[in-house]
Each structure stands twice: as C-alpha cells, then as structure tokens.
Amino acid sequence: MKNTNEFSLCNAMKNNMSRSWQKTLAVLVAMVVFTISPVITVMAAARQVNITVDGETSSSMITMACESEDDARAILAQNGYEVSDGDLVSFGEDGAAVSIQVRSALSTTVSADGKEVRVTAHYGDTVAGALSDAGVSLTRFDTVTPGKTNILTGNETIAVKRYHDVTVLFDGTQKTVVAPDGTVADALKAAGVTLGEEDIATPAPDAVLVNGMQVTVQRVSYQEVTTTEAVAYETVKKEDPNLTKGVTKVETEGREGVRTIVTREKWVDGVCVDTEELSNEVTQEPAAEVVRVGTKPRVAGQAVVGGNGTLIDQNGNPVSYSKVITGKCSAYTGGGYCSTGVPAAFGRVAVNPNVIPYGTKLYICSPDGRIVYGYAVAADTGGACMRGTIVCDLYYDTLSECAQIGVRNMNIYILG
Structure with missing residues (x-):
C-alpha cells in the first residue's frame, strides 16, 4: 500500500507540470505566427515583370507599382539595366504581369546633298526613318546605301547618291540623260557631248546639277x-x-x-x-x-572731143551721152516725108531703126570735132543704112551742103 499523503503530492506535481507546458506552447505558437505573417503579406503583393531590351526579354519579380516612365526606369535600374535619357522606354500590362520595353538610342549620320546630318534613331528603326528625320527626300532616280528597308545598327553613315533627269541640247538635237549628283560637266559626259575649247555651255560646266535641268551647248568657232x-x-x-x-x-x-x-x-x-x-x-x-588739159582757144563752130570721153558742143556746152557709134555717114536732100511721117528737115536723120531706134536723140560730129552736124533725131530710114554700108544718112537743106559732107567717118553720140 502506499502512503496516502505521498500519493496526493505526486498528483499535485503532475498537474502543475501539465499547465506549464501548455503556456510555453502557446507562447511559441504566437511567436511563429508573428514572424511568418509579414512574409505571407509580402509574397501576396509581388508581381512578375517582363523586360524587353532591344528585342531580348528577361523576367523577374517586383513589388513596386509601375504607373509612369519614371517607375519603369526605376524597375529597370533595380534589375541592373542602364538606360540613357535618349532611350525610348514604354510600359504596360501584360495580363497579370508588367511589361517594360526599351529601345536603345542609336546615333546615325545621313550624308546627302553635300551635307552630313546627325540624327538620333532607336533600335528597330529603318534607314527610311532616319532619312525622314533628317528631312531628306528621294526621287525615283536616287540611290541610298544601306537600302531604305535596312534596320539601323548605330554609328553607320547613310549615303544618298542623287541622280538627275537632265536634257542636253546640242548640235541641233537633244538628249535626256540620268546623271549622278555632280556638275553640268558630268551631265555632258553622260550625254556623250564634248565641249570644244571655245564652246559655250549654259549653265556653265561647273554649275551643280538639279533635277529637270536643261543644258544648252553652243558651238563656237573662229x-x-x-x-x-x-x-x-x-x-x-x-x-x-x-x-x-x-x-x-x-x-x-x-x-x-x-x-x-x-x-x-x-x-x-x-x-x-x-x-x-x-x-x-x-x-x-x-x-x-x-x-593734160587744153588751154588753146577753141575755134568757133567746132566741137571739142576730149581724149577722156568728154564732149563739148559747138556752143561750148558739155554733152552728156550714153554711147558713141563711129562709122561712115553720107548726106541727102530733096524734101518729102520721113519714114516716121514727119517732113524731112535738117536735124532729122535716116538710120537703121534696128540699130538706132526711131526717136533717139543724137549729137553728130567728126571724130576731131571740126565738122559738126549737131543735134539730131532718128526719124527716117536709109537704104544704105539698112544694107550696113553706112551708119547714118544726114539730111541737109541744099545739095552743096551734102557735097561738103560727102561720105566720111563721123561720131554718132546717143544722148541720155
């Protein structure tokens, strides 16, 4: 049997130990709950972010909000991305995740029209976009290197080569050529036109070509x-x-x-x-x-026949004539009428009208001027004249005057 007091003491000790363990366990549970609760809260607020930089994508978790470009740049920095001010940063929702895209700035040079222009492009931009940013337009003849659809890589030079539609006018013809960027001299070469040393090109050979230009070449010789x-x-x-x-x-x-x-x-x-x-x-x-000019006094009634073709009539007046015929003349008389119907009279002479037409005014004298018939008109026809025996038949009023003339050489001057 056991002692009753000992048994009571043992029961009391067991009860005290049970209550102490329960208190300790409660404290431990409370400590665990206090420690785990913030972790569970943090895990509940985290989101996935998909970051794409120049076409390459990576993912991570973030807890901060992304509501502005500054937020997006901060997230990029937290994830180790260095982003410059010139880079393009965009953001948005991608389902339950956040999407951030970065297109890096690229420095590109556009060389055109004798000038170089630096433009800032971004990853994914094409050559055509850089040309537009530089304010450079292309005609259908122009070429560009690299091609317009090429993607920019940065630090490249885009070269624009101009070609111009030029019309060249030369040697009575024209030729249209497509000439590269240059001068009029280049267009002439393309047209196969060679300028001589004195030839003129308008505009000048050193003029800069423009599209639609017309060049005129003038051939010059001396x-x-x-x-x-x-x-x-x-x-x-x-x-x-x-x-x-x-x-x-x-x-x-x-x-x-x-x-x-x-x-x-x-x-x-x-x-x-x-x-x-x-x-x-x-x-x-x-x-x-x-x-030699004569000074000897003139004999009255004589004509003066000068050696240089001058003629002075018997009255001392110069005679103007167009032609002189020298030949045999005879004399006749007897009255009646001339072939032209006028009465025969001194000053009306017979001729061959085929040689000296009727009505022709004449002046007749000997070649030395000593014998003068004077002024006359062709009014009659002479038989001897028609036969060519004499040139002229001179009418006188008397037979004695005719006898003085006889047949002799005379000058018949055609007046006028």
Missing part, C-alpha cells in the same frame, strides 16, 4: 577673213597749150591701190555674231593719173 578694197588714185592735171580749151587727154593712166583688211569672225551655231578687225593696211599703193 575664222579669219581677208578682203580687199580699192584705194582711189589721185588725178594730176597739167595744162597743155597744144590742146583746145575744154579738151583733156590722159597722159598716164591712173591705177587704183589695194587695201587689205583681215578680220576675225566669231561664229556661234553657224551664225556670225561678232567681227574683230585684226589688220587694215594698204598693200598696193595707187598710181596717180596724169591728165
């Missing part, structure tokens, strides 16, 4: 032309007492000199546009004419 002009001679008059006054006689024939002129002519497309005198000089001197 030639020297030699012409001559007569140089008049002087007339020296010498008095001669042996010649009748009013009579002149050429002692020495005059001779004209020669002036030689050399000119340089400028011809443009077959038309002479300018003449320059290169020289002008007398290459042969003229020789003076020496004329």
